Amino acid sequence: GAVVSQHPSWVICKSGTSVKIECRSLDFQATTMFWYRQFPKQSLMLMATSNEGSKATYEQGVEKDKFLINHASLTLSTLTVTSAHPEDSSFYICSAIFPTVGTKNAFFGQGTRLTVV
Amino acid sequence: KQEVTQIPAALSVPEGENLVLNCSFTDSAIYNLQWFRQDPGKGLTSLLLIQSSQREQTSGRLNASLDKSSGRSTLYIAASQPGDSATYLCAVSRGGATNKLIFGTGTLLAVQP
Numbered sequence: 001g002a003v004v005s006q007h008p009s010w011v012i013c014k015s016g017t018s019v020k021i022e023c024r025s026l027d028f029q030a031t032t033m034f035w036y037r038q039f040p041k042q043s044l045m046l047m048a049t050s051n052e053g054s055k056a057t058y059e060q061g062v063e064k065d066k067f068l069i070n071h072a073s074l075t076l077s078t079l080t081v082t083s084a085h086p087e088d089s090s091f092y093i094c095s096a097i098f099p100t101v102g103t104k105n106a107f108f109g110q111g112t113r114l115t116v117v
Numbered sequence: 118k119q120e121v122t123q124i125p126a127a128l129s130v131p132e133g134e135n136l137v138l139n140c141s142f143t144d145s146a147i148y149n150l151q152w153f154r155q156d157p158g159k160g161l162t163s164l165l166l167i168q169s170s171q172r173e174q175t176s177g178r179l180n181a182s183l184d185k186s187s188g189r190s191t192l193y194i195a196a197s198q199p200g201d202s203a204t205y206l207c208a209v210s211r212g213g214a215t216n217k218l219i220f221g222t223g224t225l226l227a228v229q230p
Binding site for chain 1: 151
């Protein structure tokens, strides 16, 4: 079964509104989660690293005021796309590393398809 | 800066054929390399993980090799099936506390019945 659950799987919103995407680790704790963005026919680009209890670390070129990340617990990280615009339409995927399972496998959520109209 | 490239970008083969997907990376200082599968509009499924000290990993019909010194990895799929049709992504990590993954450009595989 899925070890990382992402919600919603798809969302359509109006330009200028904000959208929140949730990423949950199931049955175990993830101190670090990652948020990726994937444009059509392109690979995954890391946006930010979400650390439980501290501020997220953003990759170069990613606006931290636009993509708000909150990692308030060991099982939940949220990504809020603020004042969304059509160019923010993309596939957003979260992942988590679980060192406690013995290997540093990355497990991914199902992804969220965001369409801004 | 680490760059990961996959060749070919797309591949179409008849069912039953053996095939090889290629992944190359520019910085050999990696902690591990993973191969993932992504179905259209879906998340990623981890297929194989190779630690930097290893040369290959096998799972069923899949075999992944790693040559760190030359910056290359291959994913071998034996006796391909239509259900293998998907995008295959390789990703490398530098390890450390955060273990960030740098993804390749992907190979879109279509196995024709």
